Amino acid sequence: MIFFVVKSSSLFKIKKNLILCFSFFLIHTTYSQEFNFQEVATYKEFSTFKIKEITQDKFNNIYFSTSKGLLKFDGISITLVNFNGNKQSQKVTTVFSNNDSLFIGKNKSLQIQTHNKVFTFEANSINKIYHYKQGYFLGTNQGILYFNNKELQPLATNYDLDFSIINDIINYENKFLVASNSGLWLLSDLLQPEKTVLISKGNYSSFLQIDKKLYVVKNNSKIEELTATNQLIEKYAKPNINNISNIHNKIYVTSKSEGIDVLNLINFIFDKRINKYNSFLKSNEITAIFEDAEENVFIATEEVLYIKKKNNGKAKASLKIAALEVNYKLVDSINVNSYNSSLQLKPSQNNLSFLLQNVSIRNPKNIEFRYKLNENFSLWNANKQINFASLKPGQYEFIVESRFKGEKEISSKKFSFYIETPFYKKGWFLLVCAVLFSLCITIIITRYIKQLQTRNRQKIAALELESHLLSLEQKALQLQMNPHFIFNVLNGIKALGNADDKEALNKAITEFSVLLRSILKNSRLEEVSLKEELETLENYLSLEQKMSSKKFEFSFEKALNNMDAEELLIPPMLLQPFIENSIKHGISKIASKGKISIHFKVKNQFLECTILDNGIGVFQSQKGNTATNHASVALKITKERIENLSKLNAFYIEEIHKENVISGTKVWFKIPLKTDY
DSSP states (O other): OHHHHHHHHHHHHHHHHHHHHHHHHHHHHHHOOBOOOEEOGGGGGGTTSOEEEEEEOTTOOEEEEETTEEEEEOSSOEEEOOBTTBOOOSOEEEEEEETTEEEEEESSEEEEEOSSOEEEEEOSOEEEEEEETTEEEEEETTEEEEEOSSOEEEOOOOHHHHTSOEEEEEEETTEEEEEETTEEEEESOSSSOSOEEEEEOSOEEEEEEETTEEEEEETTTEEEEEOTTSOEEEEEEOTTEEEEEEETTEEEEEESSSOEEEEETTTOOEEEEESTTSBSOSOSOEEEEEEOTTOOEEEEESSOEEEEOOOSSOOOOEEEEEEEEETTEEOOSSOGGGOOSEEEEOTTOOOEEEEEEEEOSSOTTOEEEEEEESSOOOOOBOOOEEEEOSOOSEEEEEEEEEEETTOOOOEEEEEEEEEOOOGGGSHHHHHHHHHHHHHHHHHHHHHHHHHHHHHHHHHHHHHHHHHHHHHHHHHHHHHHHHHHHHHHHHHHHHHHHHTTOHHHHHHHHHHHHHHHHHHHHHHTOSOEEHHHHHHHHHHHHHHHHHHOSSOEEEEEEEEOTTOOTTTBEEOTTSSHHHHHHIIIIIGGGOSSOEEEEEEEEEETTEEEEEEEEOSSOHHHHHHHOOSSSSSOHHHHHHHHHHHHHOTTOEEEEEEEEETTEEEEEEEEEEEEOOBOO
16 A cells, blocks of 8 residues: 555656656747857956947947946957056946047936047936938937037927936937937927927837838837827836847847747747857846847846857948058048048158958958058058058058958958148259259359459460569570670671781671661561571581681571471570580580581471581580680570570580591481461
8 A cells, every 4th residue: 555655656756757757848849949049258357347339430449338438359458448548437328429529428427439539528417329311319317409519508398208208219200219217208309399299198218220111128127119190119028128129131029037038020920039048148137138230249247248249141340440640640630441642641651550440240350461661552450550651752542441251241451641742842942952053163163263264364464464574584585695696796796807817807897787787677576587697607517617717617408398488486695605615615615627507497396406516526626725714605595585485495515426436426406387377
């Protein structure tokens, strides 16, 4: 009997366990399992930050509105957003991103961050930031505020709405709908509403528009659809609803206590439930849910942030020029990503650095970049810092592109800038320099020419003075020589008179008078013709033959290169002293008959003169002549005359040797060739 009871009790327990197992299997099958959500590890250090709302900017950055400030997620790390180094202690209730501006709604203020500035306006608990056309409308705990780029101002609608808590605002079918704690309101316009209609009383919290249908949450317990006639139809009921979202073409209904219900988009039929029993979620209190541009899904609970990444499908990298530095200083006066003009830079501002940013939640470390500056693209690489040093003046277009490795979708950015040409390289400056240089050269050349002319005038004056002095010197020398010659001739005539040879004396006196007249005539001239000089020399030699006790003969030879002796000019009495020296000191001391030959030759623009005699030799005669100063005064004077005629003159006297015996004297000199034409 006892055995039977035990057996019956065991069977009962087995049946009970089977029923429980079947029920558990049925529940899991019904609600489906969701294990693709993973914890975001970098959020753990912010686990005390309770997330209220999740949003994303156009550069794929994810922002979390939390109870202790604003968090930013770039796919790799989460950071607390601080403005101007100030800690964000206020509760962030909502965030709205527009281009490069970020509107941050807080429990006590509105903060706006642009690319280079931060503005703060006082406001009471901002719940919604709605952008319509060029204006921004803020749903707060005290009605609707309007931001007009300068200040916040309250909008006057009606008494009930102006003092209501505004949870959401939307423009639907050309009319504005406002969800508040006093009801669902319809307004013809937000700035100046002519019509304000209360559609339904209750606490309305959030809108969801799918195609042409609009849904709204009422009293945190049910979802209603607004019809074209402004009627509300209940579509789904669930306690503690805090948000509805369109995720992967499904309606996700988040709850503060029961996880997430997933509904069919068309008919609101229940599809599955995501909670701590069928997923990795550790809590059923869902505070926020969000699907980003890459179709990744974020779920925030009280202390944990989860993500389900989209593992397949194409995604386009969202490129941003995060910073531009010129000469190592940040340029914040312009918005680089939306700057359509060409940035004008000074010649010295030729060192540029671009910092690139490309955020991807799905695959943050698989992004590559390439760039070009007017020319060809660089190779694809992972470098986010691009530097250009010592750029030359000119127009530049910087183009940068990004992509995921192995994919074809490319994002690109363009930025133009112009480096001004230094003033010292500009055309006007070069022209001015050329003109100034030409003026300087002209002045220098003019002064040089004037100085040269002055020096030339001084040289000419000096040369004229020198020439005049030389002329005076030659005349003085000539005047010194003529009395000496006359003295010698008179001595000869005296000797003839003593010899009582009247015929020879008369003839000598006649020849002497002719010679003296010629000498007096030529003494006033600097130059005479060679013909006249030859006639004078011939007259003189003829006179010497008569007066000399030593018999001699003389001859003249001319090689004038087809020139007439009458055309050639020569200083007067230039050869006579040498001839006289040959007669008096050369041939007078030899036993044989004396010979004197005089040669004239035109060669290389010079007139060469040669006097040959067969006397004892000039140096031998000087040794034996001790009565004088060992040299003829006339010979010395004539030599000085030749040397003063020109620096190109040449003169020498040498003894003629034959078989080591002195056979005569040779006098040779040359003077510049001059003619009378």
